[in-house]
Amino acid sequence: MKSATLPNVNGQKVRFSVYWWVPLLAVLAALPAVFSLSGFADYLNYVAVRIMILALYAMSFDIVYGYAGMFSLGHAAFLGGGAYVAGILTRQLGLDIQDTLPVLLAAALFGVVLGWVMGFLASRLASPLAVLLVTFAVAETLGLFVMADPLRITSADNGIPGIPRETLGWIIGIETEVGFYYVVLVILSLSYVALRAITRSPFGDALLAIRENRLRASFLGYRVTHYQIAAFMVSGLFGSLAGALTAFHEQSCSPEIFNFFVSGDAFIYTVLGGAGTLFGPLLGTTIMIVAQEVIGDIFHNWLFFLGLIYIGLIMFMPGGLYPLILARFTHDENSCMQDTAPRS
Amino acid sequence: MNITMLSLQTMNGLTIAAIYILLASGLTIVLGMQGIINTAHGFFYMLGAYIGFTLISRTGLGFWLCLPAAFAVCALLGAGLEASGIRTLTKWNRGHVHQVVLTLGFAIVGTEVVKFIWGTVPQSTSLPSILRGAMVIGPIVYPKYWLFVIGFSFSIMVALWIFFNWTGLGILVRSIDINREASETLGTNAPLLTTIIFGLGTGIAGVAGVLAGPILGVDPNMGFELLMVLFVVIILGGLGSLMGTIASGVLIGLIIAYGTMLLSGLAAKILVFGVMIVILIFRPSGLLGRGTAIE
Numbered sequence: 335m336k337s338a339t340l341p342n343v344n345g346q347k348v349r350f351s352v353y354w355w356v357p358l359l360a361v362l363a364a365l366p367a368v369f370s371l372s373g374f375a376d377y378l379n380y381v382a383v384r385i386m387i388l389a390l391y392a393m394s395f396d397i398v399y400g401y402a403g404m405f406s407l408g409h410a411a412f413l414g415g416g417a418y419v420a421g422i423l424t425r426q427l428g429l430d431i432q433d434t435l436p437v438l439l440a441a442a443l444f445g446v447v448l449g450w451v452m453g454f455l456a457s458r459l460a461s462p463l464a465v466l467l468v469t470f471a472v473a474e475t476l477g478l479f480v481m482a483d484p485l486r487i488t489s490a491d492n493g494i495p496g497i498p499r500e501t502l503g504w505i506i507g508i509e510t511e512v513g514f515y516y517v518v519l520v521i522l523s524l525s526y527v528a529l530r531a532i533t534r535s536p537f538g539d540a541l542l543a544i545r546e547n548r549l550r551a552s553f554l555g556y557r558v559t560h561y562q563i564a565a566f567m568v569s570g571l572f573g574s575l576a577g578a579l580t581a582f583h584e585q586s587c588s589p590e591i592f593n594f595f596v597s598g599d600a601f602i603y604t605v606l607g608g609a610g611t612l613f614g615p616l617l618g619t620t621i622m623i624v625a626q627e628v629i630g631d632i633f634h635n636w637l638f639f640l641g642l643i644y645i646g647l648i649m650f651m652p653g654g655l656y657p658l659i660l661a662r663f664t665h666d667e668n669s670c671m672q673d674t675a676p677r678s
Numbered sequence: 679m680n681i682t683m684l685s686l687q688t689m690n691g692l693t694i695a696a697i698y699i700l701l702a703s704g705l706t707i708v709l710g711m712q713g714i715i716n717t718a719h720g721f722f723y724m725l726g727a728y729i730g731f732t733l734i735s736r737t738g739l740g741f742w743l744c745l746p747a748a749f750a751v752c753a754l755l756g757a758g759l760e761a762s763g764i765r766t767l768t769k770w771n772r773g774h775v776h777q778v779v780l781t782l783g784f785a786i787v788g789t790e791v792v793k794f795i796w797g798t799v800p801q802s803t804s805l806p807s808i809l810r811g812a813m814v815i816g817p818i819v820y821p822k823y824w825l826f827v828i829g830f831s832f833s834i835m836v837a838l839w840i841f842f843n844w845t846g847l848g849i850l851v852r853s854i855d856i857n858r859e860a861s862e863t864l865g866t867n868a869p870l871l872t873t874i875i876f877g878l879g880t881g882i883a884g885v886a887g888v889l890a891g892p893i894l895g896v897d898p899n900m901g902f903e904l905l906m907v908l909f910v911v912i913i914l915g916g917l918g919s920l921m922g923t924i925a926s927g928v929l930i931g932l933i934i935a936y937g938t939m940l941l942s943g944l945a946a947k948i949l950v951f952g953v954m955i956v957i958l959i960f961r962p963s964g965l966l967g968r969g970t971a972i973e
Contacts, residue, residue: 405775458959462775463715467909468958474906475951482944594902598782638790644783648776649763 362519366512379511380583385623386515386522387579388603392615393529394572395600400609401533402565403545405462408452408469410596411476412570415448416441416577417587418480421494426487434582435503441578442571449570453563460548470594477592493588497581508582518579525572529612532568541565542610602640605647608654617656682817687935689815693824693893695931696831700886701904702911702923703838704879709912710855711875712768714777718759718785719908720901722752722880725788726887727896728796731803741806741888748884756880759784760873785901793898803891827889834882839920851875907934907947910954 369378395409419441424431431437452472456465483490500509508514532538543551544558552558581587590596599622607618622643630636651658701723708716726748733739733747763780809823842848853861854868862868894900911930915922930950937946 455955455959462773463713463778464958466775466778467715467913468955470906470909471951471954471958475948475955478944478948478951482942482948601779635790635794637786638794641783641786641788641790644786645763645780648779648783649767652772652776 359523363516366515370512376511379515381623381627383511383515383518383583385620386518387576387583388599388623389616389619390522390525390579391573391576392600392603392607392619393525393612394569394576396604396609396612396615397529397533397541397569397572398565399601399604400611400614401538401541401545402562403541404456404465404562404565405601406452406456406469406566406569407466407594407597407601408471408473409569409573409600410592410594411448411452411469411473412445412573413577413580413596413600414473414480414587414589414591415444415476416574416579417581417591418488418494418577419444419574420578420581421497421587422487424497425494426489432498433501433504434499434508434578437582438502438575438578441574445570445572445574445577446567447570448574449567450563452570453566456566457559457562470597473592473594473597477589480589480592488589491589493586494581495586497585497587499582499585514583518583521575521579525575526612526616529568529572533612537561537564598644602643602647605652605654606643608656608658611654611656614654614656618654621655683939685816686818686820687939688932689818689820689824691932691935692928693827693931694934695928696828697886697890697893698904698907698911698931699924699927700831700834700889701883702908702915702927703835703920704882704886705908706912706915706919706923707838707842707851708876708879711851711872712764712777714764714774714781715909715912716781716876716879717778717905718756718781718788719880719883720903720905721785721788721792722756722883722901723887723890723904724896724898724901725755725792726752726884727803727891727900728792728801728887729884730888730891731801731896732796734803735801741809744888745885748888749881752884752887753877753881756883757873757877759880760876764876765869765873789898789901796898798898800895800897802895803888805892823892827893830889831886834885835920835924842920847871907950910950913954914957 365382366375366379369375369382372378391409391413394412395406398404398406398409420437423429423437423440452469455468455472459465459468480488481491488494499514500507502508502517506513506517508517533541540551540556540561543554544556544561548558577591580591603618603622604615605618606614606621607616608614625639625643626636629639633639701719705716705719708714708719729748729751730741730744733744734741739747759781763784764777767777767780805823809826812819812821813825814820840848842852850861850866851871853864854866854871858868890900907930911923911926914926914929915924930953933949933953934946937943937949941949
């Protein structure tokens with residue numbers, strides 16, 4: 335049995351003397367203006383929005399992996415499910431939905447339901463490898479359903495092109511890349527605040543206790559399976575929200591979104607930044623997408639480097655960057671969060 | 679649907695099953711010993727297929743020399759991966775998921791290297807002249823080579839069964855499987871044996887790749903695609919049980935063959951994953967397994 339010391343990821347000991355998020359938000363809000371000074375503002379905006387959406391996706395993965403300690407290799411099911419909900423509602427059913435808000439809400443709802451299914455399956459299995467396989471199988475099955483298209487709504491391997499993106503809440507125009515940037519920024523910020531509240535609540539503490547020692551947590555009276563299912567449902571909500579945003583961002587969706595590498599990406603983004611923290615996935619996603627854009631541009635062989643990152647991370651830095659940075663700046667031995675990543 | 683069609687699909691199912699069984703046996707012995715799922719297994723299968731393709735088409739070496747060559751290369755690479763990476767993680771007291779991620783990273787890098795060397799265009803391997811042509815069995819005419827694959831897979835499984843049950847080395851390996859600490863106390867060199875078994879598993883994957891080349895074609899994605907089905911086979915078969923692996927391999931092979939015939943290729947795959955989910959939920963120890971399939 336591993337020691338059951340709870341890391342200080344809940345911020346009980348790690349305190350910031352400055353409101354670090356104020357300058358961060360200011361910088362993020364100013365970014366489109368900065369981008370517009372360069373010659374390729376559209377591209378930079380596109381990448382920035384992509385980073386924010388995938389950061390939301392990575393944070394949703396972190397709830398399951400970093401907090402609840404279950405390794406899901408099927409997180410693409412949430413992203414892809416959300417994207418396809420958006421695609422089907424706007425393009426395939428003839429509903430003529432002009433606004434993105436109801437679609438986003440529907441995708442989130444879908445994520446909660448799918449999260450329940452996945453959580454139900456995963457919570458029945460004690461072994462981390464079994465959880466890995468069953469989540470993987472769920473994502474794979476969903477992807478195959480989309481490909482097989484038995485209901486004639488997912489248009490098989492063609493994907494769904496031309497997803498409209500006009501307004502949010504019938505007022506805010508998000509047709510332009512910059513408008514969409516601000517909407518995504520607000521959604522990401524609100525999600526961050528919500529997830530922070532969730533993870534710092536007694537519920538979040540219970541998840542950590544289950545992660546550290548499932549058996550002891552159950553002795554303390556926690557219904558382990560209920561908490562695990564709830565973790566998946568929370569994760570599914572934000573994961574599918576990110577999926578719908580992806581569909582609106584790309585204005586299309588294709589079956590590749592269920593690819594197993596997409597699930598793997600969530601893991602890498604989270605672990606690079608620091609699993610078990612909410613800021614970690616943001617940091618990790620930013621680094622990985624920028625690296626992907628730069629390296630992919632220079633070497634045209636991103637997957638090779640991705641594999642090396644997998645190996646290097648898991649061997650030498652399973653705790654992630656953010657805990658290391660924190661430990662450096664707080665000079666507090668207790669706040670050193672090395673190995674906050676689940677050891678399972 | 680007539681009897682010819684049915685028996686033809688049955689034979690197809692058995693041929694596919696033979697390849698699944700070969701591959702799954704390598705996976706399942708590693709899973710039994712180390713409790714990890716080697717996600718690089720598909721990579722070794724693909725590498726074996728490319729080694730076979732190159733040796734047959736580019737050099738004069740015969741098909742028969744390819745089998746040991748692919749085995750040697752894949753076994754050495756696999757043993758190297760175990761000795762350098764996985765063993766280190768075990769020493770650092772990391773969990774199994776970390777080891778799985780390590781093999782995954784290795785597989786991704788390896789696949790890119792293969793793409794770099796051989797390109798991404800699918801290739802096909804030619805057959806040795808003795809195995810060309812077809813044979814008449816009852817109502818159907820069937821390719822000789824496919825029959826050979828079934829026979830070869832069967833003999834490898836018999837050899838493995840003899841190894842694990844009747845040789846001193848095999849029994850030592852099983853003792854590690856049952857109780858690693860007790861076995862080490864009695865003087866077994868568990869890390870060395872673990873490396874050897876890992877290499878044996880990946881070597882068999884390489885051989886399976888050579889065999890599958892002429893049937894399924896050779897392309898860089900063949901490994902990852904098959905890996906998913908293999909997961910189902912080993913879970914269905916139960917932990918480290920070779921007999922269980924054979925039974926589940928045949929079952930999955932037939933499900934895919936009949937499913938493809940009656941419904942479609944995609945539907946057959948969905949069926950396979952559905953089977954996997956149901957079994958994980960209701961019988962995590964597998965159909966024939968004694969202990970838990972995965973711990």
